[in-house]
Amino acid sequence: MNTSGTPQNVHEQIVALLPRLRRFARNLTRNPHDADDVVQIAVERALTRLDQWRSDARLDSWMFKIVRNAWIDELRSRGRRDKIFTTAEAGDNIGADSMASQTELLSVQSAMARLPEEQREAVGLVLVEGLPYREAAEVLDVPIGTLTSRLARGRQALQAMLGAEAETT
Amino acid sequence: MTISDETLMAYADGELDLAAREAVESALREDPQIEKRLAQHRALRQQVQTAYSAELAEDVPERLLAAAKGAASKQGSRVVNLQDLRSPIGRNTSLARPWRSRWQTAGAIAASLALGVGLGFFMWGRTESMLVRSADGALLAGGQLAEVLSAQLAAEQSPGSSVRIGLSFLAKSGDYCRAFALSGALSTSGLACRHGEEWQVQALIQAADGKGGNPEYRTAGSALSPAIIQAVEGQIAGEPLDEAAERAARRRDWKAGVR
Known part of the structure; x- marks a missing residue:
């Protein structure tokens, strides 16, 4: 993976990472809507902190960490009030329509959610x-x-x- | 030779150095049980990767692309947008006083939305065609939203409509206001008030759980976002309009001054 980057192509690299960031965020949050919100916050945060990204570091790892921190912040700010435990449902919905072989694949995702x-x-x-x-x-x-x-x-x-x-x- | 499960797992993940790899490989040759365990690790790894590969092919929402391009525009960011809703109002001195005080209320609501929502759920890509910005920066209903606000009686709407009207009321400011909801996976609900020829959007929020899709909040207020209920409660003068009053208001084109 190409991790060195001028500010110009950092944007492009982040765009290219979005599908993985969303996927990771879904695993984290177990809720696709929360996941997209967390990714948006993380991306906005990352762009304001590009100076903190060491260009010898992997951009994906750095972004995953920001996504995770954004989620931790969010949970904290919700006071863990509605920390989602119900996730079977949310987990089962994730990407359901884009799956070729639903039964087997869903079982992996719902197992993950548990x-x-x-x-x-x-x-x-x-x-x-x-x-x-x-x-x-x-x-x-x-x-x-x-x-x-x-x-x-x-x-x-x-x-x-x-x-x-x-x-x- | 025994090989721990973690070592075997690391081997399957390609994480061992040469010496450790060789140790595992020699154990593998001697013990079919180890080979079987390794096959399990590999199969699980494969199964998990396959299960998650489809998600990479999904379309990424426009708002995320915009954020990544650094174009988190006024249109793109939910919190900024709500603050925008407020900011031109404070500045605009040409507004008549009742408007001004009412807009300050709206500003307080907007601020409480911005703060209280934390993670908002605004998908502007879908809703922005229904929202337009006036020359002085206020957020106005446009397109289908404006049409429905002007024409639709709550009692006569079809369940499938993509814009649903909730309760309508006369606000303390003397204007007619209507709560509305836009259907979708994530349902947006909002409050718009008629000012002159325009419907000004005073509050807007997207339901977190999509349960707002069929907003039966006309009487109970159940599916309407608490922030919108708060907005309504802050502004309503008297009772919500009943069907006859709604019909009468529509006949006057929602111009409250025309009695």
Whole structure:
């Protein structure tokens, strides 16, 4: 990935990242509307803080972190009043219409939505977004060992929820 | 040789250094059980990636593209927009006094929306064709919204209409105001007041959960956003119009001065 950039093409790079930012935000928020709002806030924030982005750093990791922080801020400002627990429904709606094979694919997403937040973030960054461990740990502000143990637990839980499917595929 | 699950997982993720990789590979050759566990990790990884790949092909909403291009224009940003709604009002000294005080109320509402909503849910891409900005910066109803506000009686609307009228009332300022909702996945509701030949939009909010799609708030106020209810309560003089009063107001083209 090309991470060096003049301010000019940073905009283009962010545009290119939007689908992934939305996907990550949906995993985070488990609500597509919240996800888009969080992405918008994060993008606006990022553009005002471009000077804080080290050009040797990956833009995607940096943006994921801003998205995550925007969501944390939002949860805080909601006073966790309506922190969404109901997510089966929201999770099932995500991207439902664009899926080729709904039954199988939905089960992955709804299984993801049932993971504890820490595991969901770890799985989302590493397995879904394909970030290296080091980058994912950086986004989450945790040591690498913490990341890998969350990732391992998340995987085990997913495996259990998805049953033997993964074995036979 | 035993290989921990985390090590095997890291191997599947391509995260091991050469020495650790070689250790795993030699264990793999000796123990079919390890190979089976590795296959599970790989299959799960594949399954998750496949399940999430479709989301990348979805269209990105215009407001996000605009934000990324740094063109988070006045049209694009929900909070800024509500503040815009307020700012020209404070400045415009040519407004008659009753208008001014009423607009200050609207300003307070706008500010409370901007603050209270936190994350707003305004999708301007869809609604902006129904909203136009006047020369002095006020937000006015346009297009279909303006037509429906002027012509539609709440009692006679069809359920499928994309603009729905809620309650109508005479405001303390002496103008007619009508609550409305725009249908969609995320339902926008708002309050517009008739001023001269225009419908001025005083408050606008988009429902967080899409439950506002069928706004039966004419009597109960249930589906109407609390911020809009607050706006109505702040401005209403007396009771909402009943059907006959609505019809009479429409006959006068919503010009309150014409009695």
